[in-house]
Amino acid sequence: MPPSPQKSWRIIDLLKWGKQYFRKNNFANPRQEIELLLQEILQCTRVDLYLRFEELLNKVQLANLREWIKRRLNHEPIQYITGKAEFYNLMLEVDPDVMIPRPESECLIDAVLDTIPIDTELSILDIGTGSGCLALALANERPQVNLTGIDISKCAVELARKNDKALNIRNVVFSQADFLTDKINETFDIAISNPPYIPKKDMPSLMPEVREYEPESALTDFADGLIFYHRTAEECHSFLKRKGWVFLEVGLGNHPKKVKELFLNDKFINVELIKDYNGDDRILKVQLV
Numbered sequence: 001m002p003p004s005p006q007k008s009w010r011i012i013d014l015l016k017w018g019k020q021y022f023r024k025n026n027f028a029n030p031r032q033e034i035e036l037l038l039q040e041i042l043q044c045t046r047v048d049l050y051l052r053f054e055e056l057l058n059k060v061q062l063a064n065l066r067e068w069i070k071r072r073l074n075h076e077p078i079q080y081i082t083g084k085a086e087f088y089n090l091m092l093e094v095d096p097d098v099m100i101p102r103p104e105s106e107c108l109i110d111a112v113l114d115t116i117p118i119d120t121e122l123s124i125l126d127i128g129t130g131s132g133c134l135a136l137a138l139a140n141e142r143p144q145v146n147l148t149g150i151d152i153s154k155c156a157v158e159l160a161r162k163n164d165k166a167l168n169i170r171n172v173v174f175s176q177a178d179f180l181t182d183k184i185n186e187t188f189d190i191a192i193s194n195p196p197y198i199p200k201k202d203m204p205s206l207m208p209e210v211r212e213y214e215p216e217s218a219l220t221d222f223a224d225g226l227i228f229y230h231r232t233a234e235e236c237h238s239f240l241k242r243k244g245w246v247f248l249e250v251g252l253g254n255h256p257k258k259v260k261e262l263f264l265n266d267k268f269i270n271v272e273l274i275k276d277y278n279g280d281d282r283i284l285k286v287q288l289v
Helices: 011-024 030-042 046-051 059-073 078-082 103-115 133-141 154-167 200-205 227-239 255-262
Strands: 084-087 090-093 123-127 146-151 172-176 188-193 240-249 268-275 281-288
Touching (some): 011 030, 030 046, 030 059, 030 078, 078 084, 084 133, 090 133, 103 133, 103 188, 123 133, 133 154, 146 154, 154 172, 188 227, 227 240, 227 255, 255 281
Parallel strands (some): 123 146, 146 172
Antiparallel strands (some): 084 090, 240 281
């Protein structure tokens, strides 16, 4: 059982116990599991855990840790348990209404930053903004660029605005819109998106942390995983300026190739797949003619 608040527990005791407990329950990185939970409970860094290893947790801290461990054993993502996720040097609030920001998505930020000069004033549209991670990261890195994030979910838009306020980033706005049906009345230099791309048939094979906890509408288009890419290819000429860029995150396997084929026509030039940190094709970069 998780540690009882009725007993005295030092940080070092909990680190040793947690590593064994999570290993026994078949977690891939048992030490990391207990470290991350303790870091949040104690509001400290990983290094601090080992510098303060003799420190005792109080009863409130132990009660919280006990509850969090129970939730984690049900494979609830740590980010939903703690309510926080780090993305591109920003700490964002997350909840089950939005998908958890992924490290792979940072490659999209890198691709955009590599494309636009540092001092250029541009406008960027983030489609399906969720927590606002992409828009906020770009706005933070390029203060002179104007960002607009849209999402069909009212809860997602409210959370993105909350993150924006907490980070005090002044060059981004968020609004509710359905990209598949609503007309975008503004024009932009760049469009970015991490759309729902998992085919419906593949949903049962996802990890329980993803399948059972993250919002289904942010993961799949309930079809073949290509609906949002078709819509982007068909409509982006109406909301992007001439020579505008599109950056889209794509899935694994044959998905990148299928998405790329949608943009191989006379409307687009410079169609390119960009690899992530693992060497997989994960970002499609295209330019309007």
